[in-house]
Amino acid sequence: MDTKFSVALHILVYIAETDKVASSEALAKSVNTNASHIRKITRLLKQAELLTSQQGKSGFSLAKEASEIDLAKVYRAVYPEKSLLNIHEDPNPACPVGQHIGQVLEPTFRRIEEDLMTDLAKESLADLIQKLYQKASN
Template identity: 55%
Template structure:
């Protein structure tokens, strides 16, 4: 299971909300993984221009304001060329199902991917943070 996207969002929320100097070790502790895995995701986020290292300090910060950073930008940062849904290519062309399943599924898969991206474009990191706090507060009433 690939969880780079959710981990990238976790990292960005943490960066936006913490008062501490952000390090890969601190992020790894919060995310629940190792620091080397965090550094790989950080490289993707830096390459996409989403985060930057602080001048003169050990740490990282958002380069794009949370209210302007839409989740599709994060998705494409961690998955620059990923197709979400794939049709198997081992079909038996002599079978009535195998001969046409790919052509039947492709439009459905393409539309599903398009809707996912449209939904991610509508949501900012700031809105995600607001949702997170609302959920947290509702749980702790």
């Protein structure tokens, strides 16, 4: 299963909360993966203007306040052109189901994706950080 979204959120929370240099290596240790995987995801986050880094300096910082980064922005950063739900291609046109299944499923799939983005937009990185501290204090 693809975990880019959860890794991207992990990276952003770590960067927001660390007082150390948030290098690819430090992030990789926190996520428990390799630094090249982290660099792929941080590249997407930089392209979406959620992260910044300075040439010649190690580490990343948030490009915006944590309260300004909603989860929908992060999702779209790591999946810029990916649909959550896809309709299979080339169903049998001679089949009564195959003739119409795409047209029947498309509005439902679109609504589900829109609902997901609406829900993700309601939660910010700051909200995740607050939940993290609440969980840690229990």
